[in-house]
Amino acid sequence: MAIIIASSLIFLFAAFLNLSVFSKYRKVNFINSVISFFASLIGFGGALAELSYGGKFSPINNSSFLTYFRLDYVSCFFLLALYLIVVAVSIYGNDYLKKMEEKKQLNFFWMNFHILVFSMCGVLLSKNAFLFLLFWELMAFSSFFLVMTDHKKKEVQKAGLIYLCANGAGALFLIAAFSLTSDSYFNFAPAMSGSTLAFFFFLVGFGLKAGFIPLHIWLPEAHPAAPGNVSALMSGIMIKMGIYGIFRALSLLSPWQQSWGWTILLIGIISSILGVIFALAQHNIKKLLAYHSIENIGIIMIAMGLGILLNLKGFNELSMLSFCAAFLHTLNHAIFKSLLFMSAGSVMQASGIGEIDELGGLARKMPQTAFFFLIASAAISGLPFLNGFVSEFIIYYCSFKALSSDSLFTVFSVLALSITGALALACFAKAFSVMFLGSPRKIKTESVVETGKYMRAGMAILSFFSILIGILPYFSFNFLFSKFSPILTESHVWHEISRIFIFFTGTYLCAIFFFAVFMFMRRKIVSENRVDLAPTWDCGYLASSPKIQYTGSSFANPLIEFFSIINPPSASYPAIRGYFPSDNSYSSHPRAFFYETLYKPSIDKMRKMASFFSFIHGGNLRMYVLYIFLSLLALILWKI
Amino acid sequence: MENIKLFLQAVIILFAAPILPGIINRVKAFFGGRQGRNIFQLYFDIYKLFNKGIVYSNTTTLIFRIAAPAMAALSCIAALIMPFGGQSGLLSFSGDFILIVYLLALSRFLLIISAMDTGSPFEGMGASREAQFAVFAEPVFFMSILTLSKITGESSVHGIFSKLSPVLWVENAPVLFLIVLSLFIVMLCETSRVPFDDPDTHLELTMIHEVMVLDNSGPDLGLIFYASAIKLWILGSFVSAIIMPRHSEIFWLDSLIYISGLAIVAISAGVVESVMARVRLLRVPQFLLAAFSVAIMAFVFQSLKG
Structure with missing residues (x-):
């Protein structure tokens, strides 16, 4: 200490x-x-x-x-x-x-x-x-x-x-x-x-943070x-x-109620799914990442809600394991989200652009930053070999283990996780590939250079931990949670999850072995034959331009269209007039759904109501002294 | 002896997988009144591709070059986790199907970014569709496995498969039928078969999986073909294990049952492909949502029973 x-x-x-x-x-x-x-x-x-x-x-x-x-x-x-x-x-x-x-x-x-x-x-x-x-x-x-x-x-x-x-x-x-x-x-x-x-006061107070x-x-x-x-x-x-606050609050409040668990679980499910749907529609990389924070907070809340509900159902070990998952995901999200923001910051500093659709082809200019962003993207999508998968796996594991007749909540958490995972994969495939791959879209990449070595060092540290926890989940999990709770560490569940984590490492090593074999085979073959470089296949159309590439918006469009019931984007369509329409433009913007439909109207209403009472604070000092006097008087009278 | 069996299983999976697309093609040829390709055509194709050089697009980066071997490696590993007949796989643990799904997701991620790496608008289109359909297909898969896990009380693929038996079919026929239906639909979607994607189509604008590999050539293309054959084997195994539940303890007999189950799955995929047209791309999510409701129905039936 x-x-x-x-x-x-x-x-x-x-x-x-x-x-x-x-x-x-x-x-x-x-x-x-x-x-x-x-x-x-x-x-x-x-x-x-x-x-x-x-x-x-x-x-x-x-x-x-x-x-x-x-x-x-x-x-x-x-x-x-x-x-x-x-x-x-x-x-x-x-x-x-x-x-x-x-x-x-x-x-x-x-x-x-x-x-x-x-x-x-x-x-x-x-x-x-x-x-x-x-x-x-x-x-x-x-x-x-x-x-x-x-x-x-x-x-x-x-x-x-x-x-x-x-x-x-x-x-x-x-x-x-x-x-x-x-x-x-x-x-x-x-x-x-x-x-x-x-509990509800704590939930709102900490939830705002x-x-x-x-x-x-x-x-x-x-x-x-x-x-x-x-x-x-x-x-x-x-x-x-x-x-942290919600966890502390839970340890102060007892006995836990079923309604708390359901509230936290439902908040988690809604945040994770809506967060990633909103993220998918974003054009600005940092806004996209911000919505992904909401998604991951949702996943942490799912694990906590699961923990409470499992505890109330009597699955003590699984409940503890579920809280472990919440903790581990907190650490994991801290690692890969900081890494994402740092690499996005590098890109924005090097190119001066934060709009995903204007970037492109940066992997050639900033290979290391691209690598760090790729690691973090795969980790946040919960893909194997990286840390995000470990914590999501534990949540899945708890849900599947507790699948008895009256535990409907486990079904909800499994479905929410699988939908979120697939959507996050789509979203980060979009963000990574549009920013770093293909040919440059609007950006001029000639002047772009790799970021400074201290920035890369900072990102390398976090990538290292992301890979470490991902590849060696057994050691990291044992190190982090062996003091978590004796109920957990002495249970059958703990041994089983440890065994699973050893299998993970084994599987990854096998996969790396296979990969090496295939790479070796290819090298062996290709060295005897030729490797050619040619333009991308464009179906015989030879005047290809970077403009016809898929952008982030076009990549995400099918999903955004599908979810437009929940989050309709505001789009302005061009009007086509005459036989020979000239230059035209189309634009679409994701909307801040909750801000526009929930917060802004109510804030406006409150402003209007407040203006009714504006005569109270007219700026006259004597009036204010009178208020103080009156309220003191009222207090004295009330006490008597 | 056990070790030899495990090793043999792995060898069979890794070498037999390319037969399945051959079976599908033969069924399609039968329906079309043609003689059709050799059943081992994919082996010849892969062999031919492995003897060729590679053309790389000059917009691509390292990602494009490692994607194909990595995808093949991930699929092989996922296949080795799968149990073989009644036998346990090389690796078997509680919740291993989650790892299988996520290994396949990683291979999909690599495929998508390698397609985007070429900067081709067609490949971008395919990548976008692949990402979109997975969002609808994955929950269906998990829902079906949840129900299976609930019926059998097991949480590993091997556990689930070994508890499946003809007796279970007698008790849970409607539920198992619905699960087979939804898993079969997921299999068709994930392996890009009709009605979701047509492997024979030659118009880039309408393709999904085939369009994403437009720029892959030579050994890389061969590895990708191989990886998708293995993926068909993995997803087909789930359906096969349910429709042909194991009922002996003899290794050879079980293996035979398992492989003939896979052959039946491939034949049914071929029949579907022959009698159905591809659905419009906009209808695909609805189709998958229908499969999702089938999976949910199975779960509800099971819950009401228990």
Whole structure:
């Protein structure tokens, strides 16, 4: 615990340094990324040690300090994910922010970055509702400033406002919920009464941070607005604080109700399927990734809902395993989503374009970035060899194992996962191939070069962990979860899943062997014959142009058409007049369905109602003093 | 002895798979009143392709070059997990069909991105359709396996197959019939047969699987043909195991039953191909949704029974 506290204090200290010493210094960016890299490396080491030795590493015991903070398994797991992402993001930031540094001082940016990391550590460590909320708000504000880095742009301002509102609303719900579940010293305590009410307050409060549907509206706004490394940090780990919160809330509230499990499960199913359908329609790469965060939060929620329902049905081991899946998917999603945002950020920085349909052919210019994006795409689609498959497999496994006569929910979770998986595959096949493959569409690739080596190093770290967890699931799973719960580790289920994971590795090795054999065969044959290079086959039509290639929109169109009942895109069709129609244009835009149909009308209504009461705050100071006096009077009268 | 059997199984799967498309072609020829191609034609085709050079499109990258061997390797591995007759596969564990489905999904992912790699609009079209149909086909497959798993109480392919028996058919005939129907439809869709895709068509605009490999040539094309034959073997095995439930403990007899079951599946696919026209592309999702409702019906019947 000491190591982790030390590393989080380094972040706090670095934030103050930015405020004072560094403000005149020129190479702020380099120094800050180095500090952040080493501090998070220390923290990562501490979390690893804590996870494997469990408690032996903490010299501070039984002191008063521990009445406010604690480091149990859950905190430790999330800290591990947090520090892993921060290691990669901070080394990435060194190159990424160089261009920005030419224009302006980055003190303020890095100060907020450090505070964000510090506050997330605080959220994960605090055991006291008051402290928790303090860190929670600190996290909200520092991330708000990070989102607003490009504050002169109109869309960034809009995104910032929406994000701020979502944070504020979430905090209000949390205050209400904590008032039901803490003792008189604000320490977390199991709820005495009204636990269902508290549960729903927690769900909304944390849900606004985690961003499941329908509380997701800030995600697709804030991520495109923020710089690439900030999106990676926010989408990778900050939204997971909402998941952490829901998990903590569940441990405070008892007994669990069937309705909670169903609520979480249904929210998860809706978020995962709708999230990926919305993502499919996006033209902007960062918006697409933001919707995929919603999808993956949905998958985590499915695993949690399954965990609760299985527990209530009496499948204790499977319930624990299902929670393991939720945790593992949290870590996995942190890894591959940060990787995706970082590689998307590299592409956007190198080309200056964020529209998928304008890119193309970048794999020739940026082969390494393309590789990292490919790894992350395959991982997020839940394909074998990579980490996404491991956690999704566990959810499938739990569902199939609990398939008794009255457990309809397992059917729902299996179907949701399979539909989501196939849709995510379509979506990332689209994103990867349109951005990196084919010939360049609108972009001029001559000037595009591979990104800097620090950026690549940051991405390489995360790719390494993605492949590691994917190929050696047995070791990673055992390492991460051997302390999870004795109910699980001593059960039959644990042994079976361990055995399955060993089989996974064996299967992958066999597949690699077969692949090598086929490659060798081909090389043997082809070396005797010729290899020719020729233009792509175009059915004899020789004036091929990059314009006739399939774009992302055309690739996704059949699916978007099919799901247009749920998410109709707004399209403007050209009017064709006369015998010889001249230049014409067609455009289609995905709509922010929930924002436009649910939030915007109600916000407009609220504005109208508010204008009724505008006479109350007319700006007259004497009136305000009167209000204070009247409310005090009312309070006194009520107490008497 | 067991090890020899396992090894023999693997060899049979890897070498016998290309017969199935040959059977389908012979059935089609029979219906068309032709003599038809040799039943082993695919072997000759693959052999011929392996003796040729390769033409790569100059828009392609490394992905295009590794896709074909990787797809073949993934399909082979998926086939080795499948049990053979009543015997367990090389690898058998709880939930192994999930791994099979996802290995095939990875091979589909590679096929799609390698098609997009060429920058050809036709291949883009095929890739888009392949991605779209999988979205509807995968849930049908999982729904059918869920029901099977519920009937037999097992959660591995080997477990499910070994519990299938004629007695089970007597007790659950309607449910099993519906499952066979939906799995057969999934098989036709995933292996790009009529009514979803016509392997004989020669108009690029209407093709799906064949159009995605327009730019593959030589050994690569041979590997892709081989991979799709293996895929047909894998998906056909599910149908075959249900329609011809094993009822002996003798290895040779079981294997014979299993392979003749596969032959029946191939013959039925050939019959479907001969008597049906391909459905319009826009109708394919509806067709698959119909299969999905059949699968759900099977599950509901089973739940009501239990």
